[in-house]
Amino acid sequence: MFIRNQLDERGARALFSRRAAVVTGLQAIGFSVLAGRLYQLQVMEENRFAPLADTNRITTSALAPIRGIIYDRAGRVLADNIENFRVVVVPSLAGDIGNVLSKLAQVMDLDLPTRQELIARSRRQSPNAPLVVADNLSFETIARVNVLAPQLPGIETVLIGQRRYFQGRELGLIVGHVGSVERFALDDDPVLRLPGMRVGKIGIERGMERRLRGEGGSVKREVDARGRVVRDLERREPKRGRDLVLSVDAGLQHQILDRLSKVRRGAVVVLDVKSGDVLSMASWPTVDITDLGDGITQEAWTKLRKTSGDPMFHRPIKGLYPPGSTFKMVTMLAGLESGEVTLGEKINCQGTYVYAGQKFRCWNRSGHGRCNAHRALRESCDTWYYEVAKRVGIVRISEMAERLGFGQTYDDLGLAFQAAGIIPDPTWKRGYRGKRWLGGETLLSGIGQGYVATTPLQLAVMTARLATGRAIEPHLVLPDKLGTERTFAPLDVDPEHLQAVRRAMNAVVHERRGTGKRARLEGSGIEIAGKTGTAQVSRLSSYRSKRRLPWKYRDHALFVSYFPYVDPRYAVSVVVEHGGSGGKIAAPLAADVMRILLAYEKQAAPPFRVGGRSSQVSKG
Numbered sequence: 001m002f003i004r005n006q007l008d009e010r011g012a013r014a015l016f017s018r019r020a021a022v023v024t025g026l027q028a029i030g031f032s033v034l035a036g037r038l039y040q041l042q043v044m045e046e047n048r049f050a051p052l053a054d055t056n057r058i059t060t061s062a063l064a065p066i067r068g069i070i071y072d073r074a075g076r077v078l079a080d081n082i083e084n085f086r087v088v089v090v091p092s093l094a095g096d097i098g099n100v101l102s103k104l105a106q107v108m109d110l111d112l113p114t115r116q117e118l119i120a121r122s123r124r125q126s127p128n129a130p131l132v133v134a135d136n137l138s139f140e141t142i143a144r145v146n147v148l149a150p151q152l153p154g155i156e157t158v159l160i161g162q163r164r165y166f167q168g169r170e171l172g173l174i175v176g177h178v179g180s181v182e183r184f185a186l187d188d189d190p191v192l193r194l195p196g197m198r199v200g201k202i203g204i205e206r207g208m209e210r211r212l213r214g215e216g217g218s219v220k221r222e223v224d225a226r227g228r229v230v231r232d233l234e235r236r237e238p239k240r241g242r243d244l245v246l247s248v249d250a251g252l253q254h255q256i257l258d259r260l261s262k263v264r265r266g267a268v269v270v271l272d273v274k275s276g277d278v279l280s281m282a283s284w285p286t287v288d289i290t291d292l293g294d295g296i297t298q299e300a301w302t303k304l305r306k307t308s309g310d311p312m313f314h315r316p317i318k319g320l321y322p323p324g325s326t327f328k329m330v331t332m333l334a335g336l337e338s339g340e341v342t343l344g345e346k347i348n349c350q351g352t353y354v355y356a357g358q359k360f361r362c363w364n365r366s367g368h369g370r371c372n373a374h375r376a377l378r379e380s381c382d383t384w385y386y387e388v389a390k391r392v393g394i395v396r397i398s399e400m401a402e403r404l405g406f407g408q409t410y411d412d413l414g415l416a417f418q419a420a421g422i423i424p425d426p427t428w429k430r431g432y433r434g435k436r437w438l439g440g441e442t443l444l445s446g447i448g449q450g451y452v453a454t455t456p457l458q459l460a461v462m463t464a465r466l467a468t469g470r471a472i473e474p475h476l477v478l479p480d481k482l483g484t485e486r487t488f489a490p491l492d493v494d495p496e497h498l499q500a501v502r503r504a505m506n507a508v509v510h511e512r513r514g515t516g517k518r519a520r521l522e523g524s525g526i527e528i529a530g531k532t533g534t535a536q537v538s539r540l541s542s543y544r545s546k547r548r549l550p551w552k553y554r555d556h557a558l559f560v561s562y563f564p565y566v567d568p569r570y571a572v573s574v575v576v577e578h579g580g581s582g583g584k585i586a587a588p589l590a591a592d593v594m595r596i597l598l599a600y601e602k603q604a605a606p607p608f609r610v611g612g613r614s615s616q617v618s619k620g
Contacts, residue, residue: 058233060218062217064161064194065217065238066081066240067178067213068212069243072246073247074250074604075608078166078167078175079163081161081162082161084162085141085142087108087132087133087156088130088131089101089156090127090128090131090154097154098115100153101118103152107145110133118133133155142157145157165177165289165290168288169287170254170257172286172289173289173312176200176289177200178201178205179199179201181193181197190216200416203415203416206416211241214242217236243610244477245607246477247477248279257284259589259592264578265309266315267575268575268590269282269459269460270460270570271463271472271570273467274569275486276472276486276488277474278476279570281316281457283314284309285310287307317415317419319419319455320454321577322450322452322454322535322556323454324447324534324558325448325515325534326560327401328447329377329531331392331446332388333400333497334392335391336494337493337494345373346370346372347370347376348371349382351367353382353387355443362381368381368383368384371384373500377505378504378508386446389442392446401423403492404462404465405461407421410461414477419455421453422452423452424445459558461474461571463562466498466501466505473488505561506529508530508532516587517583518588519559519588519594521595521598524598526563526564527564527566528565529568532587533582533586535558537554537556551578553578556577557576557580557581558574558575558576558586559574559590572590572597
């Protein structure tokens with residue numbers, strides 16, 4: 001019995017030993033696997049998992065830069081920034097966002113409906129995207145929030161710049177305004193995703209967005225398990241946007257805009273023909289954008305768009321008008337350059353021109369008689385241009401038009417949403433109309449009618465190129481450095497032909513039979529070169545009295561000019577929508593603009609430069 005018990009006890013011990021060995025082996029294997037896995041994670045795959053671990057511990061936030069200031073030519077501030085205190089919440093760091101907002105409501109005005117809306121918005125967007133809780137807060141409110149910060153995980157106070165505008169009536173459409181970011185792309189600047197970020201919507205604010213915005217910064221922060229900030233680990237300060245000085249003068253623009261306001265709708269553009277600087281770009285009616293510092297609501301925008309005259313429509317760069325007889329310099333040069341007509345050749349005008357069995361009328365129904373190139377431009381004989389256009393053909397007319405600045409936008413201008421206009425040819429018509437080109441359409445294009453459509457800015461550029469013989473490009477932003485002069489390539493046009501056009505343009509204003517006599521600067525001793533234009537917008541204007549014709553069917557009135565005639569300095573284009581006669585309406589308006597320019601020239605100081613004449617900076 002004793003021996004049996006002893007054997008049983010030995011068997012149990014052996015069984016226990018075997019089981020212990022198995023367990024120990026399994027434990028050893030388990031620890032080995034765990035140690036191997038830890039080695040794999042911590043050593044072999046450190047580069048993969050270390051950043052993931054840091055992500056739980058470190059947050060990176062973008063920092064918005066301060067937008068650059070915009071000045072006018074005289075150093076007046078047109079757009080700057082004011083401090084705006086803001087409170088934001090990051091849902092992923094807040095945890096229970098409802099509880100955090102309830103605590104926040106103890107130190108600032110944050111009612112229940114607002115809190116509920118914020119909670120709902122946090123569920124619709126990325127948890128890492130910050131939400132704006134409140135804006136335009138006082139320093140005292142921000143101080144109270146910062147005191148309570150340890151109890152408010154995910155809550156941050158932010159200081160941003162809010163846009164402020166001056167001279168909004170005079171230069172609002174040129175400067176433009178900012179608004180919210182509507183769409184994001186994967187490669188967009190992270191700064192654009194910041195809550196309440198504003199970007200340029202129109203004008204210089206849009207066209208020069210990247211220069212004005214600057215470069216965003218970033219801050220890395222260590223947070224605890226509850227999302228509270230422990231410390232700042234790394235900070236890269238944002239780079240402020242570049243300040244811009246515009247070539248326009250708010251004082252000059254004010255005077256020209258006041259004169260332009262005497263008509264129902266219209267536009268005036270003034271260029272410095274030597275530098276290409278845009279000195280004035282007036283559009284009437286206009287709008288005051290002074291109160292659009294934080295953007296514009298859709299409701300307000302819709303209301304503005306429905307306002308009579310569409311004051312948000314920037315006519316100098318967006319308005320498309322048939323240029324009428326102001327286009328005749330293009331046809332004249334195309335004829336002379338091609339050799340299809342000479343300066344001395346005379347073409348007989350009897351008041352009508354017959355082509356393919358169809359009659360094309362001259363504005364002078366009695367006819368001009370035998371006209372050479374000089375007289376044809378001076379008296380604006382349509383028949384002469386019909387014949388030259390037929391000889392030259394639409395392709396060569398279009399090529400000359402593009403050489404003089406039509407049918408294109410100007411990349412260096414600084415403005416977005418420019419209209420390129422229409423300089424038609426057979427290819428254009430096949431592409432846009434699906435029809436072949438007709439010979440009669442060439443005749444109409446030769447006098448600036450038919451499909452031809454141009455902007456007031458393009459008319460001013462054409463005039464500047466004719467005045468200088470160079471491919472002038474318009475600019476709205478002055479160079480950063482004093483003494484920087486722009487150079488422009490010569491036009492590929494015979495100088496003798498250019499001079500013939502200039503003499504004829506001078507005759508338009510200063511010879512007895514010229515159509516632009518009302519543009520003379522009487523008593524100034526200054527001669528100018530110009531060209532009238534009366535652009536038909538409806539066939540009704542050919543058959544009914546202009547006075548009885550409804551306003552919207554009346555002809556557009558145009559006038560282009562440069563002065564002085566010798567050693568030109570300025571180019572001016574005027575468009576009066578449905579104004580009637582270019583010689584009676586647009587030419588006197590242009591004369592008044594030129595008188596304003598002469599007075600301005602006497603008192604104008606050298607252009608302002610940032611860091612230069614800072615003592616002359618003024619707001620408003």
